[in-house]
Amino acid sequence: MLGMGSMIDVVQPLTGGWEAVVSWPADRPVQGGPSQLLVRYAGSVRHETDCDGGPGCDCPRDAGEPVGGISSSVLRAVDLRAANRDARAAQPDTNDQRDYGIRLADIAPMIAADGITDTVLVLVAVYYAVLIENGQERPVARVAEALGRKEVTIRSWLSNARKKGLFTGAPGKAGGRLTEAGLVVLRAYSRPGEDVS
Secondary structure (H helix, E strand, C coil): CEECCCEEEEEEECHHHEEEEEEEECCCCCCCCCCEEEEEECCEECCCCCCCCCCCCCCCEECCCCCCCCCHHHHHCCCHHHHHHHHHHHCCCCCCHHHCCCCHHHHHHHHHHHCCCHHHHHHHHHHHHHHHHCCCCCHHHHHHHHHCCCHHHHHHHHHHHHHCCCECCCCCCCCCCECHHHHHHHHHHCCCCCCCC
16 A cells, blocks of 8 residues: 555545545654545446455456546545545554653653643643554543543643644644654653654
């Protein structure tokens, strides 16, 4: 599924001989919608008598031109959620935020000792971002559960991390990445010798 030109390409067969090629840059974690979407005619399929035309169909295709153009029903058939899931599965293992030495067990004692510091905000933001990168549903709820806090508290901490310029993203939208300032805080927290670039 890794495409040429450092892209992760997911090909989805659509109705009427059309297919979608949904692509994400391979040099960063797959997160959110694709950066490219191509819908092209792949040819009509001549189904063998014992074929139901399901996902495993490998019946021969007739080359040629489509009858008509791309319709709205063809476009609606593109499943971006499934493509995102397939792209994440195809993504090579990279040095992502899981390698930054984050220890959730450290957060509660840090809060007890020093309150909600920039380090706490960054660690919570990284944990949240990793959950999203791994396709976890309800990432705020997962962070809250892991830390024994309420969801509203975690949302507030993520909002504060964004307001302080430590984490990107829009309030109410899933996702985000550490800013350069957030990486500085994370580097100060990480163990010596860990690469957090």
